[in-house]
Amino acid sequence: MKNHRFRRIFAIITLILIGGTIITGTVLQGQAEAPRITIAVDAGHGGTDGGAVAKDGTPEKDLNLSIAILLREELEKRGAEVILTRTADDDTDGSAEGFFKKKDLERRAEIGGREGIDLFLSIHCNASTSTADKGFQVWYGMQNQEGERLAESICGRVDEAKICTRIRAVKQVPEGLYLFRTLTIPNLLIECGFLTNRQDLELLKSTDFQKSLCNAICDGIFDYYSGIK
Numbered sequence: 506m507k508n509h510r511f512r513r514i515f516a517i518i519t520l521i522l523i524g525g526t527i528i529t530g531t532v533l534q535g536q537a538e539a540p541r542i543t544i545a546v547d548a549g550h551g552g553t554d555g556g557a558v559a560k561d562g563t564p565e566k567d568l569n570l571s572i573a574i575l576l577r578e579e580l581e582k583r584g585a586e587v588i589l590t591r592t593a594d595d596d597t598d599g600s601a602e603g604f605f606k607k608k609d610l611e612r613r614a615e616i617g618g619r620e621g622i623d624l625f626l627s628i629h630c631n632a633s634t635s636t637a638d639k640g641f642q643v644w645y646g647m648q649n650q651e652g653e654r655l656a657e658s659i660c661g662r663v664d665e666a667k668i669c670t671r672i673r674a675v676k677q678v679p680e681g682l683y684l685f686r687t688l689t690i691p692n693l694l695i696e697c698g699f700l701t702n703r704q705d706l707e708l709l710k711s712t713d714f715q716k717s718l719c720n721a722i723c724d725g726i727f728d729y730y731s732g733i734k
């Protein structure tokens with residue numbers, strides 16, 4: 506009789522312990538899991554539209570594409586789904602002949618407006634008439650104010666990584682820019698550095714810098730989405 510009761514108590518304790526382990530395991534697993542997000546990454550310019558050009562002839566479009574591809578790699582590694590607006594040195598206007606800027610921007614906006622996309626990131630490099638202007642800057646679109654928090658989150662991580670010559674203040678994109686005026690999901694214009702500044706150009710051309718920058722951008726994105734998803 507006594508033996509029977511002891512066995513029953515033992516069985517109950519074992520069940521509680523197993524149950525506890527399963528629950529704790531699930532909770533911990535839940536914490537470690539990255540939020541499921543879908544991101545459109547837009548490499549600015551492409552094809553006949555080279556964007557800004559550095560003194561040494563480096564076109565902005567090439568740097569944008571290389572950074573966008575690395576960013577996709579890093580985001581996918583962390584479990585995000587990524588759509589690139591272009592994967593080669595081509596524009597996105599859908600026309601085999603000539604280049605139509607308006608069509609090109611409309612196509613990018615159409616991709617950003619697809620169902621299920623959480624965030625639109627447009628990758629660019631800056632240029633200035635002053636060679637002293639330098640640094641990393643994030644702009645957010647006017648239709649979705651969440652962009653501002655995301656931009657701050659990204660800038661915080663890029664600042665922490667200490668890889669850029671300067672972190673410029675987060676700002677709202679000027680109203681004239683079609684793409685950022687059109688998109689209603691959070692959307693950011695990321696200016697990775699100035700092609701017209703010697704230090705920035707050296708960094709922008711370095712694969713190590715591009716990788717570190719993409720890591721820090723991803724950190725900022727996941728910091729933000731872990732808090733809300």
Ligand SMILES: [Zn+2]
Nearest residue numbers: 549556629630
């Ligand atoms: Zn550009």
